[in-house]
Amino acid sequence: xxxxxxxxxxxxxxxxxxxxxxxxxxxxxxxxxxxxxxxxxxxxxxxxxxxxxxxxxxxxxxxxxxxxxxxxxxxxxxxxxxxxxxxxxxxxxxxxxxxxxxxxxxxxxxxxxxxxxxxxxxxxxxxxxxxxxxxxxxxxxxxxxxxxxxxxxxxxxxxxxxxxxxxxxxxxxxxxxxxxxxxxxxxxxxxxxxxxxxxxxxxxxxxxxxxxxxxxxxxxxxxxxxxxxxxxxxxxxxxxxxxxxxxxxxxxxxxxxxxxxxxxxxxxxxxxxxxxxxxxxxxxxxxxxxxxxxxxxxxxxxxxxxxxxx
Numbered sequence: 001x002x003x004x005x006x007x008x009x010x011x012x013x014x015x016x017x018x019x020x021x022x023x024x025x026x027x028x029x030x031x032x033x034x035x036x037x038x039x040x041x042x043x044x045x046x047x048x049x050x051x052x053x054x055x056x057x058x059x060x061x062x063x064x065x066x067x068x069x070x071x072x073x074x075x076x077x078x079x080x081x082x083x084x085x086x087x088x089x090x091x092x093x094x095x096x097x098x099x100x101x102x103x104x105x106x107x108x109x110x111x112x113x114x115x116x117x118x119x120x121x122x123x124x125x126x127x128x129x130x131x132x133x134x135x136x137x138x139x140x141x142x143x144x145x146x147x148x149x150x151x152x153x154x155x156x157x158x159x160x161x162x163x164x165x166x167x168x169x170x171x172x173x174x175x176x177x178x179x180x181x182x183x184x185x186x187x188x189x190x191x192x193x194x195x196x197x198x199x200x201x202x203x204x205x206x207x208x209x210x211x212x213x214x215x216x217x218x219x220x221x222x223x224x225x226x227x228x229x230x231x232x233x234x235x236x237x238x239x240x241x242x243x244x245x246x247x248x249x250x251x252x253x254x255x256x257x258x259x260x261x262x263x264x265x266x267x268x269x270x271x272x273x274x275x276x277x278x279x280x281x282x283x284x285x286x287x288x289x290x291x292x293x294x295x296x297x298x299x300x301x302x303x304x305x306x307x308x309x310x
Contacts, residue, residue, distance in 0.1 A: 017197040018104055021304055022113045024121055024285050025203035026278035028213040032065045034203060035114035037297045038304055039073040042110050045103045047076045047096055049115025049124070052246060054092065055083040057233050058225045061249040063217060076103075083238055083246065086172070096124040100196070110308065118165065118284035127193020127288065133183040143175045154178055159186050163184055165284040167277060168245040199301050199307040202291040204282060214274050218267070221249075230257060248273060 021038060023031050027103040035046045056079045064078060081087040096113070103111045115121055122128040141195065143151060150172045156163040158181035166177055205213065205270070215269045230253035241253060243254040252270040255261045261269065294300045 005232075017195060018100065018111075018115060019199070019308060020100065020111045020125065020196045021199045021201065021307070022121060022125055023115075023201050023300075024118070024288075024291065025116060026115050026210060026281040027063075027274060028117075028210060028217050028278070029203040029205055029305075030213075031114050031116065031203055031308055032069070034294075034297055034300055035112050036065075036069070036071055036073050038301060039110075039112055040071065041301050042112075042304055042308065044110035044112045045074040045076065045107060047099045047111055047113045048078050049092075049096070049113050049117055049120045050091075051087075051117040051120060052248070052250075053078055054081050054087050055079070055246070056238070057082065057229070057238075058083055058246070058250070060221050060224050060229045063221060064069075084242060085235065089119060092120050093124050096120075098167070100114065101123075116281050118281060124286075125196055125198050133180045136179050136216075139179055139182065140175055143178060148174070151175065151178065155181065158182065161186060165280055167247055167280065169251060169273060170245075172245045173247075198290070200288060200291040201302060201303065202285055202293045204285075207292070210278060211275060214278065215271060217272065218271055222267070227253065227256065230254070248277060 021042075021044070023035050023038070025031055038044060039046055048065075050062065052058055053064045054077055055062075058064070059079075065075065077092070077095055080095065081091070086199045092138065100111045103109050113121060113125065119128070146154075147201050148169065148171055151171065152163065152166075152168055155166070155174055158178060162181065166173060168174075204210075226249070230243065230250065234243065234257060235252075238252040240258055244251045249270060252261070252266050252273070255264045256263065292303060
């Protein structure tokens with residue numbers, strides 16, 4: 001079945017976990033490029049772990065990797081869901097586990113999980129136990145009428161650990177976090193029974209360079225037609241309310257299209273929020289002591305090859 005076959009027993013009858021490479025870090029740090037590079041070097045396939053790139057049509061706004069940039073490397077979990085409906089963490093974990101199995105058993109390659117949505121990455125790779133908390137419609141209705149600030153303050157009291165890493169402008173995610181906290185208390189801790197043997201690689205450029213990357217990338221997306229993309233999405237039935245719930249770029253795009261803010265305000269406020277989001281991403285991943293922070297593709301490739309040879 002090949003050297004990377006999913007789950008097998010050695011002659012000592014010990015379960016051998018499949019090897020997975022994870023590439024994490026803040027937005028605009030170069031994760032996608034490194035993932036493709038390692039996939040080329042190691043005969044791997046990429047599993048995207050991004051909470052917005054799972055949606056169809058959210059391409060320019062999310063900075064989704066293009067067909068050309070993929071360089072013929074197969075990518076999983078991109079553009080698989082309608083943006084009109086919520087794609088949950090549970091949905092992601094199920095689809096990601098299926099992708100890992102497919103890459104090993106059918107394609108006999110190495111899964112490379114690439115993304116900055118820390119919750120998604122940690123859930124699927126076993127750093128957090130999935131909270132099996134069903135939706136509470138009555139609570140959601142009650143919370144929906146509260147302001148973002150009041151919701152965030154409530155979450156800080158209920159679960160300060162989750163509040164420290166959550167995207168503060170994402171009302172839907174804050175409400176879900178409150179829902180979980182009210183049901184089970186603090187957010188789940190790492191799951192000691194992870195299914196995978198993971199090599200954690202992180203990218204975190206110096207702040208000055210990262211901020212420059214964020215600025216350059218934002219201007220490039222504007223030039224590529226990010227506003228026109230949002231306008232098309234709205235015309236195709238994506239409501240402004242749902243667009244705002246998608247967070248970050250789409251929250252600001254919804255306000256721009258409704259003329260609630262000027263284009264100048266849009267650029268200033270969005271860039272500020274992306275930088276703040278990058279800080280929260282770094283805080284999230286900084287908690288993971290298993291991450292090796294790399295500074296070059298060559299270093300990452302050497303670490304990956306040594307990991308796979310063990």
